[in-house]
Amino acid sequence: MSAMRVDAKVVMLGKESVGKTSLVERYVHHRFLVGPYQNTIGAAFVAKPIQVGEKVITLGIWDTAGSERYEAMSRIYYRGARAAIVCYDLTDSSSFQRARFWVKELQNCEEFCKIYLCGTKNDLIMADRSVRQIDYHDAQDFAEEIGARHFETSSKTGSNVDELFQAIAEDYNDTAFQYMTEDTGVDLGQRKDSYFYSCCHNN
Numbered sequence: 001m002s003a004m005r006v007d008a009k010v011v012m013l014g015k016e017s018v019g020k021t022s023l024v025e026r027y028v029h030h031r032f033l034v035g036p037y038q039n040t041i042g043a044a045f046v047a048k049p050i051q052v053g054e055k056v057i058t059l060g061i062w063d064t065a066g067s068e069r070y071e072a073m074s075r076i077y078y079r080g081a082r083a084a085i086v087c088y089d090l091t092d093s094s095s096f097q098r099a100r101f102w103v104k105e106l107q108n109c110e111e112f113c114k115i116y117l118c119g120t121k122n123d124l125i126m127a128d129r130s131v132r133q134i135d136y137h138d139a140q141d142f143a144e145e146i147g148a149r150h151f152e153t154s155s156k157t158g159s160n161v162d163e164l165f166q167a168i169a170e171d172y173n174d175t176a177f178q179y180m181t182e183d184t185g186v187d188l189g190q191r192k193d194s195y196f197y198s199c200c201h202n203n
C-alpha cells in the first residue's frame with residue numbers, strides 16, 4: 001500500500017456501539033451496514049480527501065474501539081489529532097457521560113485538538129421522540145462550555161454526516177491558513193503523515 005499524504009488527523013471517540021464506525025462508513029462509502037453489530041478491535045484507519053474551496057484537504061480518520069477494554073489504546077490514536085469527533089448515542093444517557101470523559105482527556109492532553117460533539121442515531125428520535133435521553137439544549141450548552149461544535153447525525157439516513165466532516169475540513173483549512181499568516185513557521189497544510197491501515201472489525 002503506498003503512503004498517502006494526510007493533512008489532518010481526525011479521531012473518533014465514544015462509548016462502544018454509539019455508531020463511530022457507522023459514521024465513517026456513511027461518510028466515506030455512502031452506506032449504512034445492517035446486520036449483526038461488529039465491535040471495532042483496536043482501531044481502523046481511512047484517508048478521505050475533501051474539497052474545501054479550491055483546495056483539497058485529506059483527513060486521516062482513526063476509528064477507535066469504544067470498549068473500555070481498549071481505552072489505553074484509544075489514547076495512542078488521539079495523539080497529535082487536529083480534530084476529535086466525540087460521539088454519544090442520543091438514546092443512551094450513559095454514552096453522554098463517556099463523551100464527557102473523552103472531552104476531559106482531550107482537554108488535558110491535546111491542546112490543539114478541536115472537539116466536535118456528535119449525537120448519533122437521530123433517525124431513532126425522528127421515529128419516536130420518547131427515546132431521546134439527551135436533550136438537545138443540554139448538549140449544546142455543554143458544547144459551548146468546552147468550545148466545541150455540536151451536531152446531531154444519523155448514519156442510517158445520512159442526516160448531517162457530510163456537514164460534520166465538511167466542517168472539520170473547513171475549520172482545519174482556516175486554522176492552517178491562520179498559522180501560516182501568523183508566520184509561525186509551522187505550515188500545517190504541508191504536514192506529511194503516512195499512516196497504515198491498523199486494525200479491523202471482528203467477524
Ligand SMILES: Nc1nc2c(ncn2[C@@H]2O[C@H](COP(=O)(O)OP(=O)(O)OP(=O)(O)O)[C@@H](O)[C@H]2O)c(=O)[nH]1
Nearest residue numbers: 016017018019020021022039040066121154155156
Ligand atoms: N438506527 C441507527 N442505528 C445506528 C446508527 N449508527 C449506528 N447504528 C447501529 O449501532 C450499532 C453500533 O454501531 P457501530 O457503528 O458499530 O458503533 P461503534 O461506536 O463503532 O462501536 P465500537 O466499535 O464497539 O466502538 C450497530 O448495530 C449500528 O447499526 C444510526 O445512525 N441509526
